[in-house]
Amino acid sequence: MLIVMKTDATAREIEHVATTINAAGLRAHVLPGAQRTAIGITGNDAPINVALFESLPGVAEAIRVTKPYKLITRDIREEQTVVKVGDASIGGEELAIIAGPCAVESRTQTFAIADAVSRSGARFFRGGAFKPRSSPYAFQGLGEEGLSILAEVREAYGLKIVTEALDENGVDLVERYGDMIQIGARNMQNFSLLRRAGRSHLPVLLKRGMAATLEEWLLAAEYIMAEGNYQIVLCERGVRTFAQHTRNTLDFAAIPAVRRISHLPILIDPSHGTGKNYMVAAMARAGVAAGADGLLIEAHDQPEHALCDSAQALRLEQYERLVIEVLALHNVMLDLTPVAVE
Ligand code: PEP
Numbered sequence: 001m002l003i004v005m006k007t008d009a010t011a012r013e014i015e016h017v018a019t020t021i022n023a024a025g026l027r028a029h030v031l032p033g034a035q036r037t038a039i040g041i042t043g044n045d046a047p048i049n050v051a052l053f054e055s056l057p058g059v060a061e062a063i064r065v066t067k068p069y070k071l072i073t074r075d076i077r078e079e080q081t082v083v084k085v086g087d088a089s090i091g092g093e094e095l096a097i098i099a100g101p102c103a104v105e106s107r108t109q110t111f112a113i114a115d116a117v118s119r120s121g122a123r124f125f126r127g128g129a130f131k132p133r134s135s136p137y138a139f140q141g142l143g144e145e146g147l148s149i150l151a152e153v154r155e156a157y158g159l160k161i162v163t164e165a166l167d168e169n170g171v172d173l174v175e176r177y178g179d180m181i182q183i184g185a186r187n188m189q190n191f192s193l194l195r196r197a198g199r200s201h202l203p204v205l206l207k208r209g210m211a212a213t214l215e216e217w218l219l220a221a222e223y224i225m226a227e228g229n230y231q232i233v234l235c236e237r238g239v240r241t242f243a244q245h246t247r248n249t250l251d252f253a254a255i256p257a258v259r260r261i262s263h264l265p266i267l268i269d270p271s272h273g274t275g276k277n278y279m280v281a282a283m284a285r286a287g288v289a290a291g292a293d294g295l296l297i298e299a300h301d302q303p304e305h306a307l308c309d310s311a312q313a314l315r316l317e318q319y320e321r322l323v324i325e326v327l328a329l330h331n332v333m334l335d336l337t338p339v340a341v342e
């Protein structure tokens with residue numbers, strides 16, 4: 001159920017409704033909006049009696065939720081969520097650029113790339129310390145040593161660190177060294193990991209599973225939100241299809257589809273979405289033109305020697321040029337009045 005508070009409801013009235021919900025053994029999720037506050041209720045196995053809450057002071061209406069999602073939807077929060085990562089944000093007017101290598105390989109490599117990322121004006125640095133590799137014999141990442149290199153990058157450049165947690169223990173580590181937890185495509189339905197991320201104070205970047213429907217992906221975000229973490233950014237990274245000219249097929253339609261249902265920001269990852277260096281720039285521009293809130297891009301100082309995903313890594317000069325292009329394109333997008341859609 002969803003409780004919509006009156007526009008003039010006081011903080012005390014909102015607090016009282018939340019306390020009443022929690023006292024009934026349910027969980028209240030208070031989501032303030034520009035116009036009004038809505039309170040989502042989770043934790044019930046059977047339908048809740050609407051009358052219990054409808055008459056509380058400050059309540060405008062209590063609505064039974066019939067959709068599979070309760071918290072990620074625009075029903076509870078009309079305006080888009082802006083995810084705050086320290087003093088940077090994703091989902092506002094600025095185009096968020098999250099860039100860096102696939103994997104942290106060494107201090108020298110990481111700093112060479114971070115230097116270019118910082119100069120480009122991007123606010124976020126990505127790099128895996130724990131890599132989910134198809135083969136157990138492939139480079140698995142530097143582990144905690146990689147995280148401490150990322151923490152040094154944060155210190156040196158003020159970049160926000162986005163890095164993957166493969167398991168619950170990994171979340172503990174990212175909380176110690178990073179700024180944003182990445183949950184990868186292969187783990188999109190790792191429910192204990194989603195729940196753990198939902199109990200974190202850090203925002204979460206949730207990549208789409210490589211065979212996930214939109215509904216499954218949004219329900220994965222719902223798992224995180226249901227635990228009380230509302231700071232989630234979705235990332236479309238392509239899905240498996242019969243196509244052989246790309247590593248994955250980037251689903252740009254996910255952008256308007258997500259927007260229609262959810263208030264959460266959405267990024268495009270043209271690197272994993274294509275798997276090919278020469279395609280990344282075109283697909284990054286397409287993502288921005290389609291209205292993505294940002295991009296996740298893999299770049300490397302020596303792509304030919306990259307230990308992971310070398311075929312898709314941009315050379316640093318390619319990356320720098322691309323950022324100039326997408327920022328210019330994003331400015332054009334801001335000036336355009338969106339065409340009304342049904
Ligand atoms: C990555 O971002 O390096 C990664 C492993 O991505 P995905 O989970 O989308 O495959």
Ligand code: MN
Nearest residue numbers: 102298308309
């Ligand atoms: Mn990668």
